[in-house]
Amino acid sequence: MADNIRNNENKFSLRCPDCANGIISINTIEYDLPDGDKMLIVKFVCDSCNFHKNDIIPMTTRIEPGIMTLKVSNENDLKSKIYRSPTGKLEIPELELIVEPGPRADFYYTNVEGILLRFEEAVLIYKNSLGKTDPEFKEIEELLIDLNKALKGELNFTLQITDMGGGSYIIPQDQSTYSFKKIDNLKIDHE
Numbered sequence: 462m463a464d465n466i467r468n469n470e471n472k473f474s475l476r477c478p479d480c481a482n483g484i485i486s487i488n489t490i491e492y493d494l495p496d497g498d499k500m501l502i503v504k505f506v507c508d509s510c511n512f513h514k515n516d517i518i519p520m521t522t523r524i525e526p527g528i529m530t531l532k533v534s535n536e537n538d539l540k541s542k543i544y545r546s547p548t549g550k551l552e553i554p555e556l557e558l559i560v561e562p563g564p565r566a567d568f569y570y571t572n573v574e575g576i577l578l579r580f581e582e583a584v585l586i587y588k589n590s591l592g593k594t595d596p597e598f599k600e601i602e603e604l605l606i607d608l609n610k611a612l613k614g615e616l617n618f619t620l621q622i623t624d625m626g627g628g629s630y631i632i633p634q635d636q637s638t639y640s641f642k643k644i645d646n647l648k649i650d651h652e
């Protein structure tokens with residue numbers, strides 16, 4: 462494990478809110494980001510049911526607005542961590558996925574796989590609301606096939622966060638898949 466991660470396990474314990482029997486272990490990981498910022502990842506795991514939760518606390522605030530781009534091409538990339546602040550817009554153009562900035566999804570911390578699973582769930586609900594004769598039905602089925610490939614690491618796609626307020630992060634599994642473009646004077650220059 463890299464030196465920039467410090468791991469603390471089982472310093473506290475509490476009763477599981479889900480099954481009420483298990484004990485939750487709390488594991489905190491302090492993470493030094495390449496730009497010098499720090500954040501704290503807090504994991505809650507129940508020892509008797511499936512309850513688990515990840516939380517993230519930025520320890521320093523980066524207010525640099527910019528566009529973060531992650532190229533995903535294999536299963537390992539799906540584990541790259543994503544932290545989208547309320548001012549961040551998240552997009553996967555290849556899958557027509559757009560999560561608009563907004564307070565409803567404050568401090569949304571997950572990984573690429575978590576985003577795909579959440580999206581798949583929404584698409585399935587939408588598909589079930591359509592009749593089989595609906596002209597959109599086939600399109601949605603094709604999207605689900607692509608999503609399935611993406612979840613297996615068999616589809617190349619781009620995950621992009623545009624954050625005009627700053628505070629969003631991508632922590633790539635492989636640094637070479639990640640790029641950051643600063644936004645100056647709150648305007649994006651299109652190349």
Ligand SMILES: [Zn+2]
Pocket residue numbers: 477478479480481482483484507508509510511512
């Ligand atoms: Zn439990």
